[in-house]
Amino acid sequence: MKSYFLPMIFLQLVIITYLSFILVDVRWQIRSGFKIQENLNSQNQELQNLYYKLLTEEFFLNSPARIEKKAKEDLGMIKVRPETIK
Amino acid sequence: MNAYYKNWRLFLILFFLFLSISVIFIRMIYIQIEEGSFLLQKGNSQNTSERVIEFKRGSIFDKNGIPLAISVTGFDLFALSGLSEEEFIKIQNTLDLNNLEYKSFNKKSLIKRSLSFEQMRKIKSLKIDRLELEKTYKRHYPLGEQVSPLVGFSGRDGYGLEGLEKSYNSTLTGKPIKERVLKDGARSTIQRLEILEFGEKSRDIYLTIDSNIQYIAYKYLVEAIKNNDGTAGTVIILDNFAREVLALASYPSYNPNNPMRRIKKNRVFLESYEPGSIVKPLALAGAIESGLIEIDTEMTLPIKIEIDGSIINDRKKYGQLKAFEVIKESSQVGATQISFLLGAERLIDNYKKFGFSKPVSINFPSTSFGEINSREKISDIEIATLGYGYGLTATPFQISQAYAIFANNGIYHDFRIIKDSEFPIFSEQIISESTAKDILYSMKEVVDNGTGILAKSENYNVSGKTGTTEKLRDGNYKSSTYTASFIGIGPNPSNELTIFVNIDGLGSQKYSGGSVAAPLFKKISNDVFSYMGYFNK
Numbered sequence: 318m319k320s321y322f323l324p325m326i327f328l329q330l331v332i333i334t335y336l337s338f339i340l341v342d343v344r345w346q347i348r349s350g351f352k353i354q355e356n357l358n359s360q361n362q363e364l365q366n367l368y369y370k371l372l373t374e375e376f377f378l379n380s381p382a383r384i385e386k387k388a389k390e391d392l393g394m395i396k397v398r399p400e401t402i403k
Numbered sequence: 404m405n406a407y408y409k410n411w412r413l414f415l416i417l418f419f420l421f422l423s424i425s426v427i428f429i430r431m432i433y434i435q436i437e438e439g440s441f442l443l444q445k446g447n448s449q450n451t452s453e454r455v456i457e458f459k460r461g462s463i464f465d466k467n468g469i470p471l472a473i474s475v476t477g478f479d480l481f482a483l484s485g486l487s488e489e490e491f492i493k494i495q496n497t498l499d500l501n502n503l504e505y506k507s508f509n510k511k512s513l514i515k516r517s518l519s520f521e522q523m524r525k526i527k528s529l530k531i532d533r534l535e536l537e538k539t540y541k542r543h544y545p546l547g548e549q550v551s552p553l554v555g556f557s558g559r560d561g562y563g564l565e566g567l568e569k570s571y572n573s574t575l576t577g578k579p580i581k582e583r584v585l586k587d588g589a590r591s592t593i594q595r596l597e598i599l600e601f602g603e604k605s606r607d608i609y610l611t612i613d614s615n616i617q618y619i620a621y622k623y624l625v626e627a628i629k630n631n632d633g634t635a636g637t638v639i640i641l642d643n644f645a646r647e648v649l650a651l652a653s654y655p656s657y658n659p660n661n662p663m664r665r666i667k668k669n670r671v672f673l674e675s676y677e678p679g680s681i682v683k684p685l686a687l688a689g690a691i692e693s694g695l696i697e698i699d700t701e702m703t704l705p706i707k708i709e710i711d712g713s714i715i716n717d718r719k720k721y722g723q724l725k726a727f728e729v730i731k732e733s734s735q736v737g738a739t740q741i742s743f744l745l746g747a748e749r750l751i752d753n754y755k756k757f758g759f760s761k762p763v764s765i766n767f768p769s770t771s772f773g774e775i776n777s778r779e780k781i782s783d784i785e786i787a788t789l790g791y792g793y794g795l796t797a798t799p800f801q802i803s804q805a806y807a808i809f810a811n812n813g814i815y816h817d818f819r820i821i822k823d824s825e826f827p828i829f830s831e832q833i834i835s836e837s838t839a840k841d842i843l844y845s846m847k848e849v850v851d852n853g854t855g856i857l858a859k860s861e862n863y864n865v866s867g868k869t870g871t872t873e874k875l876r877d878g879n880y881k882s883s884t885y886t887a888s889f890i891g892i893g894p895n896p897s898n899e900l901t902i903f904v905n906i907d908g909l910g911s912q913k914y915s916g917g918s919v920a921a922p923l924f925k926k927i928s929n930d931v932f933s934y935m936g937y938f939n940k
Contacts, residue, residue, distance in 0.1 A: 372470055381618050381619070
C-alpha cells in the first residue's frame with residue numbers, strides 16, 4: 318500500500334500540471350477565437366460598406382435620370398412613340 | 404556537541420522558514436476572507452468592463468432592391484489630452500491633413516470625422532496611445548429629394564427624425580447588446596464573459612415603391628409645377644392588383660443628405676384640401692347604389708340654381724344631361740341635384756364609406772384625416788357644395804384610395820407601402836361591381852369627350868376625373884389661387900393603376916384640373932404604362 322503512495326501523488330501532480338496547460342491552451346484558444354470573430358465582424362462591416370458603395374454606384378449608373386440625360390444630351394436621341402413603329 | 408550545534412542551526416532555519424510560511428499563509432487567509440471580495444471587485448474593474456454593441460441602422464430599399472437609405476460605417480478620430488506635436492505630425496502625414504495645425508490638446512478633441520477602414524488601420528498601426536477611434540455610421544440617401552418627404556431622414560445619433568425613418572425607427576435601429584468583457588493590459592477586449600442584455604438585430608425595410616416610377620412621377624411633377632407657376636404638388640401611383648403604393652411624389656422637397664436641409668412636409672398624407680369636382684363620381688356612386696338614379700337617367704339642368712341666396716351655375720346651359728354626362732361635363736348644377744337626391748346624411752355616410760375623414764393605413768409619423776361638414780342643422784347650400792367637393796377636406800392619399808375602389812370592382816382596400824408587411828390588408832365591398840363599372844364608364848367619357856380630354860393618350864385608354872378648387876384663405880375663397888387635380892385609372896381594361904396628380908398655388912392664367920393636371924397625368928401615365936410593359940391600345 319505504502320509503495321503506491323508516492324507514484325499516485327506523482328501521477329496526480331502530472332495530471333494537474335497537464336490539465337493546467339490544457340486550461341491555459343483553451344483560454345488562449347477562446348481569446349484567439351474571439352479576436353478572429355472581432356476581426357471578421359470588422360471585415361464584414363468593411364465589405365458591407367463596399368457592397369453599399371457598389372450598389373449605389375450601380376443604381377447611379379442605371380438610374381433613369383442619368384440614362385435620359387446621356388441619351389438626350391450626349392447622344393441626341395429622341396423618344397420613340399409606339400405609333401411610329403410599324 | 405558538534406552534532407547538537409549542527410542540529411540547533413538546522414532547527415533555527417527550519418523554525419524561521421516555518422514562521423515565514425505561516426505568516427504568508429495567515430496573510431493569504433486574511434486577504435482571502437477579509438479583503439477577498441473588495442480585491443476581486445477591484446481586479447474585475449481593472450480587467451473587465453461592460454460594452455454596448457449597437458447595430459448598424461437597417462437600410463431602406465425599394466421593391467427592386469435599390470437603396471433609398473443606407474448606413475456606412477466610419478470612424479471618428481479623437482486626440483486625447485497630452486498628444487505631442489511629434490505624434491500629431493505622424494497622424495497628419497498618415498491622413499494627409501495638411502490644413503490642420505497642431506495645438507496643445509488639453510481635452511478630448513475631434514481631429515477628423517468619418518475615417519475609412521483603411522485609414523483606421525493606418526492610424527492603429529502608428530500605435531499612439533493618446534488617440535481614440537469611435538465607430539460611427541453615416542446615413543446616405545441615394546435618391547435625394549425624389550423620395551425624401553416619404554423616407555425622411557435620421558440624425559447623427561442614428562435616430563429617425565422624419566418620414567418612414569421615424570415611424571420604423573425601432574425596426575431599423577434594433578436593440579443594442581450589453582455584455583461584460585475581459586480586457587488585457589493594453590485595454591483591448593480579449594474575451595466575452597457574459598451577455599448582460601440580449602439585443603435585437605436591426606432589420607432592413609423593403610418598400611413597395613418602384614424608384615423608376617418614382618423618378619417618372621417626380622420629374623414630370625416638378626416640370627409641370629414650374630411650367631404652370633404653381634407652388635406645390637403631389638403624385639400618387641397605386642397598384643390596384645397588388646394593393647401597393649408604387650410612387651409618392653411630393654413637391655417642394657429637400658435634400659436629406661444636406662445637414663442644413665429645410666424640412667418640407669409630405670403633402671400626400673398631410674395636405675388635406677377641398678377636393679372640388681373630383682368627388683362628383685363618389686356622390687354619383689352613392690346615388691346609384693341607393694337606387695335613386697341610374698347611370699343613364701336623364702336629368703334636367705337649368706343654367707343656374709339659387710339656394711339660400713347663393714347662386715350655383717354651370718359654364719353653359721346643358722338642358723338635358725344623362726347622369727354620366729354630369730360627370731363628363733363636371734356640371735355643378737347636376738352635382739347639386741345628385742346631392743339633394745341623396746340628402747345630407749346619406750351623402751356624408753357615402754363619403755365616409757369611401758374612406759374620407761378616416762385615418763389611412765400607412766404608418767407615417769403624422770397624417771391628416773380630413774373632415775366632412777356634418778353639422779346637425781346643415782343648410783341647403785352646404786349640402787349642395789358637399790356634392791361638388793366643398794365643405795369637406797381629404798388628403799391626396801385618401802382620394803386615391805377611394806378611387807381605387809372603382810378599379811377593384813367596388814371593393815375598398817387599404818394600400819400598403821411596406822413589402823411583406825405582417826399586418827393584414829383591410830378590404831370591404833363598398834359598392835356593387837356594376838356601380839363601379841358605371842362610374843368607370845362615366846370617367847372614361849370624361850377623358851374621351853369631357854373636361855379631361857387633355858389626359859387622353861394616343862397609346863392607352865384611361866378613365867379619369869378633373870377637379871379645380873379655389874383656395875380658402877382666412878375663411879374666404881381667394882379666387883386668385885387654385886388647386887388643379889386629376890385622378891385616373893388605367894390602362895383600360897385591366898385598370899391596374901390609379902394615378903392621382905395635383906398642383907397647388909396656381910394663378911389665374913391657367914389653373915383648371917383639365918388644363919394643368921390632365922396633361923401632367925397624361926405624361927406620367929404614358930411613361931409608367933410603357934415602363935410596366937403595356938404597349939399601345
